[in-house]
Structures are given as C-alpha cells and as structure tokens.
Amino acid sequence: MTASSTQGAFAHRDLLGIEGLSVSDITYLLDLSDTYVDQNRQIDKKTSVLRGRTQINLFFESSTRTQSSFELAGKRLGADVMNMAVTTSAVNKGETLLDTAVTLNAMNPDLLVVRHGDSGAVELLSQKVSCAVLNAGDGAHEHPTQALLDALTIRRRLGRLQGLRVAICGDITHSRVARSNILLLNAMGAQVHLIGPQTLLPVGAQQLGAGVFNDMRAGLEGCDIVMMLRIQNERMEGALIPSVREYYRLYGLDREKLAYAKPDALVMHPGPMNRGVEIDSAVADDPERSLIRDQVEMGVAVRMAVLEALAANLPNNLGGDNLGKDA
C-alpha cells in the first residue's frame, strides 16, 4: 500500500462533508482505514506517505480528541504537523476568516485540517486556499471523519453496515455528528432512527431520511447500534430541556433503556461524555456493549486514510503557484 497505488482512487480535492461522497468513495476510505488499524497496533507505526508534506490543524473551536487524533495521524504518515488554535491566532486580533486563509496559504501547506463554529466556514475557507482541506467539524453542519470512524467501528464489529438499524439519540438539532452520520449510514444502506425531545429535533428531521421518535422505547426497537450524543450544558436549565434529571430520566442511556434495543445492541458516543446525563457509566464502560474506546482508536486510522487519500491527489510539483483556485 503506497501512495502511488492509490493515486486518484479518491477523486476529491477536499473532504468537506459526507455529502457528495459516493458509496465507493466511502468504501474506499473505510478499506484503507482498515489497513491503518493494523499498522497502528504495531511497534513501528510510522510510514513515509506524507514525507515532506505540511499539515496545519486550524481549530477555531477548542478540541482535544479530534485535534490530537489528526495530529497523530499526520505524524504517523510522516508529515510535518502544526497546530494553530484560535486563542493564539490573529483571528482574535480582528483578522477575517478569509484573511487567515490567504495568510496560511502563503506558507504552502499541503493539508489543512479545519474546525470552525460556523456552518459552511470550512467550505468558504477551502475556496481561498490551494491545498487540500479536511473538515474537522463546521458548526452544526458536518463532521465527516467522525461519521467515517463510526462506520469503521461498526463495520469492524458487525462486518457490515447494510441493513443495520442505528439509533442516534440526543441533541440532533445542534449536532454535526448526527448530520454526517445520517448521510453516511443512509448511503451505506443502514436505517437511522433519530430520538430526542421535540425541542432537540430539527425542523424537517423526517425529510433527512430517518425515522423520528420522541420516545426511547419506540425509537430503540430493533436497533443494532445506539449512538448517544453529548448534551451541551447551555441547552439545559429550561432553554430547550428543563433539567438534567428529567433528561436523564427520559433519554439517559442506562441498562433499562438499552434493553429496548436488540439484545446484543452496541453503544457508541462521539465524546466527550456527560456521565449521568446522556449516558450511564455502567453502559458506557461495559466492554461487551460499549464501542466508545474503539471509536477513539478508529479515529486515528480513519484520519490517516483520509490524509493519504487527499494527499494522493495533490500535485507532486506545486510549481510556485499557490493562488486559490478561484482567485
């Protein structure tokens, strides 16, 4: 498995979302990720696929696990990785997003990993740079590598995605993880159930190609996978849900509610978890049922695969032309 053998197999310059990916694109990325899972379990985890490449992780929103996952992925592929957090960037001094993009582009990065609090911001930025852009989460829009790592986790455990029933529970309205997962799971032939109180279900949820439920018992019926989403503190205390205790009573995943799903249903969570809010520790830490630690491991492999796939499409000789495509 070398860069040249995969050249052009993934025909996209950027990875901005799951939307726009074909079934074969997704399958290709998952297959490639599989090989990195094995490599990451060896003593020598490094390859030189990205040797000489520069990867910048540009995070306008704070992140621990996604940023470190991307950093590790780039380093294991041999890239030079630089982390830029918003708190230390010029954005705080009034620079616009596009100014930041142009400035960074002038440093000739090859791969730009971007997280931003506004939906569509990563795509906007991608229009102004000449390198490959990876969306590490934009607002409530998409988080494609999360959906890919979730799919990889499920596929490795159950052998398939086709025909599975996956419940996504919690704050669907504000979740980019949910949106990317709905797109990916639908594309791969899985059935999605969205579960939450009406205040956390977005307008038009039914039209996203998912079943919509207010009740855990009804929504979890027949589910192979139960994916819990994090509840942000600012959503609680009466704004969208009245209290933590009511949320936990109605939607917190404990053994009793998990029993509504299939007997061997598996539990996932993109992290970080609020124990005792959306998920009970007994469920989260159950090695038989919980895939939460697997998800973290798969995250690094998926990000390595995406970095490799995008790098394969970069011109081998930039020739000094570092203007934006549409500049």
Added chain:
Amino acid sequence: MSLAFSNARLLDPANGLDEIGTLIVEKGKVAAIGKSVKATAKKNIDCKGMAILPGLIDMQVFTGEPGEEYRETLETASRAAAAGGVTTMITMPNTNPVIDDAALVDFISRRARDTAIVRVHPMAALTKGCAGKSMTEFGLLREAGAVAFTDGDRAVMNALTMRRALSYAGTFDALIVQHAMDQDLQSAGVMHESELATRLGLAGIPVAAETTMIDRDLRLVELTGARYHIAQISSAESVAAVRAAKQRGLPVSCGVSATHLMLNQNDVENYRTFAKLSPPLRCEDDRLALIAGVADGTIDVVVSGHNPQNEEAKRQPFAQAAYGSVGVETLLAGLLSLHHADGVALETLLACVTARPAQLLGLEGGALSVGARADFALADLDAPWVVDADALRSKSQNAAIDKRKVQGQVLACYVGGKAVFEL
C-alpha cells in the same frame, strides 16, 4: 352494597342519554343505567324525576394551599365543589410555593387524598415559578400526576419560551394552557377598555390584549403542532379567532367562565370589586358571542375560574383590589342559566363541564357509562334560588354573582358512589 336511583332524569352527554330511568351503583361504580333498568338494589332512592348527571369537572380552580390557606384550602374548596355537583377539581399552580416540581404535585395529590371530599387533579406550572422564563419538567411532573401545564393567572409573554414549551410538550402530547393576556397591552388596565371605564376613571384592558396573545400562540401551535388550550376567553373576537383556528384543523381548545356567561362590564359599576376579573367582564355583545360560542361548540369547556380572595384583598379601591371570584359552588347554576334564559341545549352545556374537559385532560370520568366510577350529582334543574355569598361554603365570599337569581339546585353529590354532599 348497591344503591338504586330510580325515577331519575338520566342526563349523560357522553352517551347521548336523556331519559327517565334508573341508575344502579355497585362497589363505587355504575353497574347499570337506563330506562329499562330495574331497581333491584338493596337500597332504593326515588329521585322523583330529578336529574342525575355526571359529576362536573371544573377545569380552573385556584386555592390557597399551600401558602395562603386563609383564602381557601383543598378541603374547603372541595366542600364548596361537592355542594355544586363538582366531583373533580383541576387546581391551578399559583400557590406559594408555585407547583413547579414533581414533589409539590405529589404534595397536592396527597393533601387532597387526605382532606378533600372530591377528586383533585393539579395542573403544574408551565414555567419555573410561573415566571415565564424557563420551562418546567413536563415529563417528571406528568409522572407525578399533573394533568396539564399552565402559568395559571399569568401569561407566558416571551414568544420563544412559549414556542419551546409547546414544542417540548409535543414530546409527551401534553396540554399547554394559556392565560391569554398580553401584559404589555394590559399595562395598568383593570377592567374592559370602554366608555364605561373612561367614565369610571379606570384604566382599560383592550380586547387586543387577549387577541394578540391568542393570535401569536395560534401561530406557534401551527409551528409546533402541540395541543393548546386557552383557559378563558372573554371577547367576541376571541371566539372568532378560535373558531377559525379549529376550522383550519389546529389542536386548539378554549374555556370560558360561567361568570362571563352571566355578567358583563356593567356589573363593575359602583366599583364593585367582586366583579373584577381577569380576563375582565366585557360588553354585552361579547357575552352574547361567548354564549353562541358555547352553543356551537367553539368553546369547549365552561369553568368556574374559582378564585377565593378575602375581604382585605377585595375591600380596596378598584384598581388595587385583587382579581377573581369564587364560583365552584355555583358553576352548575350559572351554566343552567344559559339553558333557562338563553335557550342553549342542556346536552351541550353539560358536555362543557363533563365529557369535554375529561377528554381534553385525558381523565377518567365525565360520563355515566357502565363500569365508570360513580361520580354524579342529583339536581333539581329548575329550582330557583338567590345566590348569597355569605352562605357559600368556600372560605372566601367574593362571589361576583352575589344576590343574583339563578335556577338549578344540587340536591346531592356522589364521588365513587359515596355521598359527599346532601342538601
């Protein structure tokens, strides 16, 4: 032990029943009912043609328990209710503390079980402290026994809060009950905004204070699909708004107080604070439109709006006096005045205080079906009497219809087959 009530006019709108016959009660339930039923019970009561009707469900009762027991307790309210043929009271959360927590709903239920002689179901607060800001735990409150959610005599002014509450209520198919009164438009108003208010020198409450709130909420109902109920409407325009909303298929219902069906703004003349109500008594045209609304089914329920206030609260300059009138004891008499004076069908009127509220709140009761709990009243529908506020059983005597001639006297009231009131 079984009881037979023979030779009674059996009235039960839920089952379309209006015939002379016999009601048999066994083990607290209706064992048989109808004209062909034979009085085979051990004890037979000859009703001499008097009416038997399902116990009334009063969908809006304020009490002072907990916190202001001097005004009314669950016990005293229940005694007044029983004397009025009301076998189920729906209590409002505006107490001290406000009923906004599952433990407080439980408190009301337990206190009622231990002290009240009729059934009590609390509505819980819609927002914490009825402050209109953040919604309460509808799920836990329902589990504890709350039948609906309302801020009682306060409106939810913030549209976003209302939207979210309606949306969240949709999760449970819960009923949201609004006091439709825009507080900004009400401002310092204390009575209907009219020429009379001008002559009295009192600040008015425009009809628009009610209709703008209803219009706003109807938009939000359209957006969220939640079940929405206006506790009391007071104007012709509100009747029209609700009628139009129902025609559009919105899950909307509304109530009116029996007092508003009998009185109009002229009753506040001479600064009669007993007639100071919220929403206010409006014009005669409004009153007639409300009666028409009851007759054609636009208005779903008739409530007492029972709101006991003591003398200190009412013997005040009009602007400073408390709002509200007692009424649970006179609900049936008030309702029957529409039958006697305004010609509204008895079946329609009774449905507004029996089958319809039961249906809206998802309560057992409101019907005399075989197997149902034997909650019923025995009444002389025609007997004339004069309301004497001082003789009412409530702890407070602030009756807006004091000294008024009415027709319809409750003779006895039964809850679960047991007599809780006998004249």
